[in-house]
Amino acid sequence: MENRKSKYVFIVLSVFCVMMIVLSSVKDGLMNPIRNTIGYVLVPLQEGVNRVGFGIYDQLRERKSLKEQEEQNKSLQEKIDVLTEENNVLKQNSEELKKLRELYSLDQNYLQYHKVAARVIAKDSENWFQVFRIDKGSRDGIRVDQNVMANGGLVGIVTDVGLNYATVRSIIDDESRVSCMGIQTSDNCIVAGDLKLYEEGRLRITNMKKDAVIQDGDRIVTSNISSKFMPGILVGYAIGIEEDEKRLMKNGYLIPAADFNDLSAVLVITDVKSDQFQTKDSSGAEPAALSETNPESSAGSSAAEGENVPVVEAGSLPESSSSEGSETSSGESAESSAPQ
Template sequence: MESKRSKYVLISLTVFCILLIGLTSIRDTWLTPLRTGVGYVLIPVQSGVNSVGSAIYGEITDLSKLHSAQKENKEMKDIITQLTEENTRLQSEELELNRLRKLYGLDQQYGQYEKVGARVIANDSSNWFQVFRIDKGSKDGIAVNMNVMAGGGLVGIVTDVGANYATVRSIIDDSSRVSSMAMQSGDSCIVAGDLTLFKEGRLRITNVLKDSDLKNGDKIVTSNISSVFLPGLLVGYAADITNDSNNVTKSGYLVPAAEFDSLQEVLVITKLKSEMMKEETSQETTSAETQATESASQ
């Protein structure tokens, strides 16, 4: 009986295994087309999702890089702006230093005269410094008829004075007349202001005697006979000297030593020609009296 039961169990297990094998074969046969169909649907979707995800990630990465680049660009622009401002400041300081060096050289060249440095604070509406104002006035010892120099030569003369300012009429003004002479020969002449002519960078030289030795390139300085300009101040250089039609005098042009389109600092000579003339007269009187006393004692 027991052996018969074991036989049935064995048969039952054998049948169960065969059924399992059959079911497995049937499931694979049915599921394979299903898996294939699902693959056709899901794989493109998955590829699309992956592409969209990659694109979104790329956009986010590019956006992050763009923000970073914009930040760096702004920082570089700030640095460039700062360096540009610094460079401009240094160039301005260098130009100012060069101008002050020229003024210092001018001060040393005319060391016999006391001077006051001043800055140009305003000028007339023209392109040239025909009439301009400086930031020094009567409280600084400035007075009418004081001579003004800059850029290596004579600029003009003080015509009006306030407590804190003074007005200067330059030698290029149409009404300006400067009694001058050639440094080399001593021949006298008049330097006449002419704004129209100065557009060519020149002034006019007149009243030169025909027999004078004044020639092109001669230094023209203020003469001793001027009533307001101190003697020996460089005005400019003679050019194109020719005989006049009257066959009695010569005339020509003068290239000014100073630059009248960019005046910023000037030197004002605080000694007046009238004071100098009084001193010379006093010295001559004293000398004459001394000589008379010595003659009388003899």
């Protein structure tokens, strides 16, 4: 029975093989209809499958590319942030180095004075450093009436001292009066603070003799006759010097040497002018400098009497009480209408 079934299977397979041989030997023209039919059905289906497949592939590739770009952008942004921070630090260090060099240069210009460097930590006004605080105090040797310099010239004077801080009133403050002189001519004058006028970058120069020869551009420095400011410190440059309306004195303006818009570091002269007076008093000599008064009131009384205002030449100090009286009447020693 099993042999008979195997025989039938063999016969069927043999017939199938013969048919396939016959079909394969038939000319291509007989197979074209079948091929066309199969192609008509399969080609659109294949195109659709390819379209979907390529669409999915493109999306996956775009997502991968987008993710890679995002990671690359993130990495680049991190590098940019690091470089920006380093650049800012370098700029700050460069500015700090520049200011330190300026302080060093300023220190070298006044080697005759002992000085302490300090940083500005606060100010009382929004616009300028008319009154500000520094990070050095009594434990660092800071005392009231010590002079403060920065940016190439005189900045102000110490008015209050704590253990680790001090308050400085600048020369642009309305209450500031500094006894000065022209370094080229030795003519004495008063530099008066004026916040409103400083909006134009200037301060006032007053109380010059009628025959004073200070000219525009002359350097103005602190005078020997000051009772609070050490002599020879650059204050600024004269401009617009002319006689007053009564033709009794000359007045003008001063361009400060220091920049009061940006103060970050200063030098404090630890020498105090009053110590020099005490030293001279103890040795039996008269004090060289005179007490401060209000320059406007004293100058006005002198002008009203028609008196000539005496001038103390640079490099010579008055040694008698008569000199003190004449200077007080002329107002040339007046530096502050309020304590400084």
